[in-house]
Amino acid sequence: MGANIYRNKKPALVFLFPAFLFMAVLLYYPFFKNILNSFMHLKQLGAAATKFNTPWYANYEEMLHDPHVWTSVKNTILMMLVTLVGQVGIAIVLALMVDNISRGKQFFRTVFFFPIVISATALGLMFNLIFLYDKGMVNQLLQALGKQKLTDWKAEGIALVTMMAPVMWQYVGFYFVILVTGLNNISDELYEAARIDGATTLQRVRYLSIPLLHNVICTCSILAVTGALKVFDLPWVMFPKGMPLKTTFLTGTYMYYQTMETKNVDYGAALAVLIVVLGVVLAKVVNAVFKEKDY
Amino acid sequence: MTKKKKSPLGLIAVYAILTFWALTTIYPIIWVLQNSFKAKDKILSNSFALPVGDLFTTANFRKAFETTDILGAYKNSLFISFMVAVLVVLLAGMGAYALARYKFPGSNLLNSLVVGAMMFPAFATVISVYQLEFRWGIASTGSWFFNMLSVILPQVAGNMAFAMVVLTGYIKGLPIELEEAAYMEGCNAFQIYFKVVMPLTKPSFATVAIFSFLWSYNDLFTQSFFLRRPDMYSITMMLNNISAKEGTDYGMMAAVVALIIVPVIVVYCCLQKQIIKGMIAGAVKG
Numbered sequence: 280m281g282a283n284i285y286r287n288k289k290p291a292l293v294f295l296f297p298a299f300l301f302m303a304v305l306l307y308y309p310f311f312k313n314i315l316n317s318f319m320h321l322k323q324l325g326a327a328a329t330k331f332n333t334p335w336y337a338n339y340e341e342m343l344h345d346p347h348v349w350t351s352v353k354n355t356i357l358m359m360l361v362t363l364v365g366q367v368g369i370a371i372v373l374a375l376m377v378d379n380i381s382r383g384k385q386f387f388r389t390v391f392f393f394p395i396v397i398s399a400t401a402l403g404l405m406f407n408l409i410f411l412y413d414k415g416m417v418n419q420l421l422q423a424l425g426k427q428k429l430t431d432w433k434a435e436g437i438a439l440v441t442m443m444a445p446v447m448w449q450y451v452g453f454y455f456v457i458l459v460t461g462l463n464n465i466s467d468e469l470y471e472a473a474r475i476d477g478a479t480t481l482q483r484v485r486y487l488s489i490p491l492l493h494n495v496i497c498t499c500s501i502l503a504v505t506g507a508l509k510v511f512d513l514p515w516v517m518f519p520k521g522m523p524l525k526t527t528f529l530t531g532t533y534m535y536y537q538t539m540e541t542k543n544v545d546y547g548a549a550l551a552v553l554i555v556v557l558g559v560v561l562a563k564v565v566n567a568v569f570k571e572k573d574y
Numbered sequence: 575m576t577k578k579k580k581s582p583l584g585l586i587a588v589y590a591i592l593t594f595w596a597l598t599t600i601y602p603i604i605w606v607l608q609n610s611f612k613a614k615d616k617i618l619s620n621s622f623a624l625p626v627g628d629l630f631t632t633a634n635f636r637k638a639f640e641t642t643d644i645l646g647a648y649k650n651s652l653f654i655s656f657m658v659a660v661l662v663v664l665l666a667g668m669g670a671y672a673l674a675r676y677k678f679p680g681s682n683l684l685n686s687l688v689v690g691a692m693m694f695p696a697f698a699t700v701i702s703v704y705q706l707e708f709r710w711g712i713a714s715t716g717s718w719f720f721n722m723l724s725v726i727l728p729q730v731a732g733n734m735a736f737a738m739v740v741l742t743g744y745i746k747g748l749p750i751e752l753e754e755a756a757y758m759e760g761c762n763a764f765q766i767y768f769k770v771v772m773p774l775t776k777p778s779f780a781t782v783a784i785f786s787f788l789w790s791y792n793d794l795f796t797q798s799f800f801l802r803r804p805d806m807y808s809i810t811m812m813l814n815n816i817s818a819k820e821g822t823d824y825g826m827m828a829a830v831v832a833l834i835i836v837p838v839i840v841v842y843c844c845l846q847k848q849i850i851k852g853m854i855a856g857a858v859k860g
Binding site: 283284285287288290291293294295297298299301302304305306307308309310312313316324325326327369372373376377379380383386387388389390391392393394395396397398399400401403404405406407408409411414416419423448451452453456457460480502508509511512515516519530531534535538539544547548550551552554555558 | 584585588589591592595596598599600602603605606609617621622665666668669671672673675676677678684687688691693694695696697698699700701702703704705706708709713714727728730731732734735738753754757762763764766767788791792793794795798799809810813814816817818824827828830831834835838839842843846849850853854857
């Protein structure tokens with residue numbers, strides 16, 4: 280047993296101190312300070328809060344009446360559904376397909392994954408060009424296919440689609456790789472047995488791959504839902520300040536807007552608390568829905 | 575697996591769909607690249623044509639270098655991300671080693687504190703961190719070093735917990751006999767860590783370093799709080815700013831996007847195995 284080496288506990292303190300100092304000062308303390316800030320009067324970034332709001336819960340009261348809060352919560356939940364169905368759904372289809380081919384597996388893996396490596400900011404700029412009204416790739420493509428009228432992809436009504444499609448597109452490859460790894464872990468003998476029993480490819484997918492992938496799909500779903508709460512860069516670059524008409528706010532972008540653009544810093548802090556609460560509640564819901572199964 | 579008979583039609587459909595998705599990831603980049611070499615007015619008439627002959631121009635790139643300090647932004651971004659990756663690996667590695675090997679009262683509590691720290695979104699801490707750093711006198715100063723430091727610190731903290739979880743798991747799996755042997759030879763705990771454990775943990779360090787680097791390099795949210803002076807811009811801040819200011823000069827926008835994306839693609843192609851591994855490991859980060 281290695282108990283002897285580690286009986287002297289003093290070195291452990293030295294090892295642990297820097298990491299926990301970082302987390303205590305720059306994560307735990309700011310997290311609780313932020314909750315306090317949300318009750319204070321704070322209209323300047325960096326200034327110290329000196330007095331409480333009157334009443335102290337004023338920001339939370341305002342939240343209830345603020346229509347943009349509801350827009351952003353609604354959009355965020357929509358974003359979750361889109362990432363859940365779109366990202367994980369498409370990833371499942373692609374992963375099952377790649378699992379059943381013999382050539383080009385590595386190529387598709389490389390190509391599908393690479394949008395994740397590029398910064399969402401750069402992708403936002405790229406999609407701004409792609410969805411341009413009169414020169415963009417999508418409109419020119421539609422024109423070439425015979426569509427007469429140009430679509431303004433950033434107009435009200437369709438703006439949400441234009442915002443969520445790239446976010447969805449970017450992360451499909453991420454779940455694809457996780458799922459392909461899961462599929463590789465299924466033993467060949469099971470497939471072999473199914474083949475001998477005369478199962479078709481579709482039957483093997485339906486009765487072997489998908490059930491055995493259950494836990495991996497659950498993990499992906501949890502990641503997709505919690506990931507949707509963190510989306511910020513791409514929507515902010517494509518639709519700054521919630522344009523058009525503040526209809527495209529997500530909880531993250533609205534928090535940023537209130538903090539940085541309107542200098543309503545304490546309200547921003549309250550919105551950050553809302554994001555945390557939303558995250559905890561949704562994680563609980565998703566965990567309950569996608570319970571892991573033991574086989 | 576033995577060869578199985580497959581209907582060629584089904585296989586063609588499968589390849590068609592896979593290729594279609596591959597096109598959606600590749601073609602937009604190619605489209606932007608080819609248009610970055612065309613004059614602004616030529617993009618309008620035929621954006622799908624290759625930039626050859628009369629269409630070809632490097633004016634967009636010249637303008638991009640004139641109007642923005644891309645090299646400066648690269649320098650800032652690389653410095654920040656490099657420091658974040660190094661500090662995370664160094665400090666999280668030490669912490670993870672202690673968590674993996676030492677058992678003492680409260681070690682379970684420390685473990686849960688680490689797991690809990692993964693859940694804090696940047697949204698919930700950034701305002702207070704700014705307050706704190708403003709009080710320390712390192713946020714929004716004229717000093718280049720302090721500006722960089724003010725971003726590096728919260729980014730290190732943000733990646734610390736995830737890194738410790740990944741590294742603790744890895745170190746727990748290492749054979750303890752090597753450490754015992756080193757102990758017998760008279761090494762103290764620090765020598766054991768730096769001479770025995772650290773070299774063995776290299777693969778996991780690489781995973782953590784790649785994720786931390788890329789996360790920091792691609793981050794816009796945290797950086798937009800701390801790097802508000804144009805001479806301090808990182809890549810993402812410069813991109814965000816240029817899209818707000820010059821968003822209508824499509825040729826130049828395409829050139830800027832190309833200048834940012836191409837190096838990343840080159841690096842990705844060289845290190846894709848490690849990068850994919852790193853990004854997947856980072857999934858546990860909250």
